[in-house]
Amino acid sequence: MKKLKNYLVVGAGLFGATFAYEAAKRGNRVKVIEKRNHLAGNIYTKEVDGIQVHQYGAHIFHTSNKKIWNYVQQFAEFNRYTNSPIANYQGEIYNLPFNMNTFNKLWGVVTPQEALAKINQQRAVLKGKRPENLEEQAISLVGTDIYQKLIKGYTEKQWGRPATELPAFIIRRLPVRLTYDNNYFNDLYQGIPIGGYTQIVEKMLASDLITVETQTDFFDQQAEYLKNYDRIVFTGMIDQYFAYRYGELEYRSLQFETEELDQGNYQGNAVVNYTDAATPYTRIIEHKHFEFGKGDKEKTVITREYPKTWQRGDEPYYPVNNAKNNALYKKYKELADQEAKKVIFGGRLGQYRYYNMDQVIGAALVTVAKEFE
Ligand code: FAD
Ligand code: UDP
Numbered sequence: 001m002k003k004l005k006n007y008l009v010v011g012a013g014l015f016g017a018t019f020a021y022e023a024a025k026r027g028n029r030v031k032v033i034e035k036r037n038h039l040a041g042n043i044y045t046k047e048v049d050g051i052q053v054h055q056y057g058a059h060i061f062h063t064s065n066k067k068i069w070n071y072v073q074q075f076a077e078f079n080r081y082t083n084s085p086i087a088n089y090q091g092e093i094y095n096l097p098f099n100m101n102t103f104n105k106l107w108g109v110v111t112p113q114e115a116l117a118k119i120n121q122q123r124a125v126l127k128g129k130r131p132e133n134l135e136e137q138a139i140s141l142v143g144t145d146i147y148q149k150l151i152k153g154y155t156e157k158q159w160g161r162p163a164t165e166l167p168a169f170i171i172r173r174l175p176v177r178l179t180y181d182n183n184y185f186n187d188l189y190q191g192i193p194i195g196g197y198t199q200i201v202e203k204m205l206a207s208d209l210i211t212v213e214t215q216t217d218f219f220d221q222q223a224e225y226l227k228n229y230d231r232i233v234f235t236g237m238i239d240q241y242f243a244y245r246y247g248e249l250e251y252r253s254l255q256f257e258t259e260e261l262d263q264g265n266y267q268g269n270a271v272v273n274y275t276d277a278a279t280p281y282t283r284i285i286e287h288k289h290f291e292f293g294k295g296d297k298e299k300t301v302i303t304r305e306y307p308k309t310w311q312r313g314d315e316p317y318y319p320v321n322n323a324k325n326n327a328l329y330k331k332y333k334e335l336a337d338q339e340a341k342k343v344i345f346g347g348r349l350g351q352y353r354y355y356n357m358d359q360v361i362g363a364a365l366v367t368v369a370k371e372f373e
Helices: 014-025 066-073 100-107 112-126 134-159 198-204 222-228 287-291 323-338 357-372
Strands: 006-010 029-033 045-048 051-054 061-063 086-089 092-095 189-191 210-213 231-234 251-261 271-274 283-286 300-309 343-345
Touching (some): 006 222, 014 231, 051 287, 051 300, 061 066, 061 357, 092 100, 092 134, 134 300, 283 287
Parallel strands (some): 006 029
Antiparallel strands (some): 283 300
C-alpha cells in the first residue's frame, strides 16, 4: 500500500476530474481548484429550453477504445448520435467527411472507381511529392477541387495562417471514404451523454474526499499551494506555469456567439460548417439536434463559432502543434520533468496536445497508473 497523500488538482476539466476521481477512490484527499465559475472545463454543458447547450463548442464523444468507452459510461448514459456535419460553401451543400456523397455532388461520379480516378487526376499537381504541410496533404487525399471549396477557407479561418504553414496531421484527423457513409468518425463507439457532459465531471468529483473551489486561480497563491500539498496535478497552460520563461506557446482561441431563436428548427442539422473564406465564422451548431429534437418545440439555440488569435487572458482552446511550437514545448517539458516529484502536468494545455476527450481520459488513466500502481 502506498502512503496516502494530499493532492491539489488545478482545473476541473476532464483530465483533472478523472485524476481526482481515481485518487479519491484510493483513499487520498483531493482539493480541486478551478478558475472559471463552473466545473467541467471545455466539455461544460448547460440546459436552456430543455436543450443541453454545449457552451464551448460541439462535443461528440467517440473512441475505439472499449476500456475508455466502458469507463465513461459509469458517469452517464449515451445516446446514439452519429456526427454527420454538412459543409455550406457559398450556399452549395456537401456532406462531410469526404465520402462518395461529397464526390457525387461535386463531380457527378457514381462509383468508387470514378471518384478515385478524379482524385488521382487532381493530385497529379503534387508530382509525387511527399506532403509536407496541410495544403499538400489535403490535395494528396482528396484533390484540388475539395481542397479549394471545403478545406482551404475553413482551415485558414480556423488557424489564422496559410494552409501551407500548418502541419499535415490536422487534416488527417478527417476520414476520406470511397463509400456512401456520412459518419464523421471512424471510431467504433460514439454518442452524446443524455443530460449533458457536466454531470460526468460532477459525478467524478462527488466523493467526500474531494473538495472543489471554483473561481480560484492557481497563480493567485502558487507558493502556498506548492507548500501545502504533497502533489499537484496541473492542467492549465504549461508555459504560464513557468511564467513564459522561454516565450509564449501559440494557441488558437474562439469566440462563441449563442442565440435563442423563436423557431423550432433553424438549420436541420447539429453542425453546419461554413467553408468559404468570407464568412467570418467556421460553423453554426444547433444544439437540439444532438438530442434528436428534444426540448421546446417552438425554440432553438444556435452557436456561431468565430476563430481568433489567442492573446493573454483569452481562453486557449487549441494548441498550435507546428514544428516551432513543439520545439518550444519540449523546452518547457524539460522544466516540467525537473518538477516531477511535486507537479504532474496533464491535459490539453498541460501537455500542449490536440487531445480528444477519450484521449484525455486515456492520458489521465496512464498518469493514475504511474502514480498509484
Ligand atoms: P480543459 O477542459 O481545458 O480543462 C482545464 C481546466 O483548467 C479549465 O476549466 C480551466 O479553466 C482550468 N484552469 C486553467 N488554468 C487554471 C488556473 N491557473 N487555475 C485554475 N484553473 C485553471 N473532443 C472530443 O473528443 N470530441 C469533440 O467533438 C470535441 N470537440 C471540441 C470542440 C472544441 C471547440 C474544443 C475547443 C475542443 C473539443 N474537443 C473535443 C476536445 C475536448 O474539449 C478536450 O479534449 C477536453 O475538454 C480537454 O480536457 P482538459 O481537462 O485537458 O482541459
Ligand atoms: N476541416 C476543413 N473543413 C471542414 C472541417 C474540417 O478543412 O469542413 C479541417 C480544418 O483544418 C480542421 C481540421 O480539418 O482544423 C480538423 O477538423 P475537426 O473537425 O477534427 O476539428 P475540431 O473539431 O477539432 O475543431
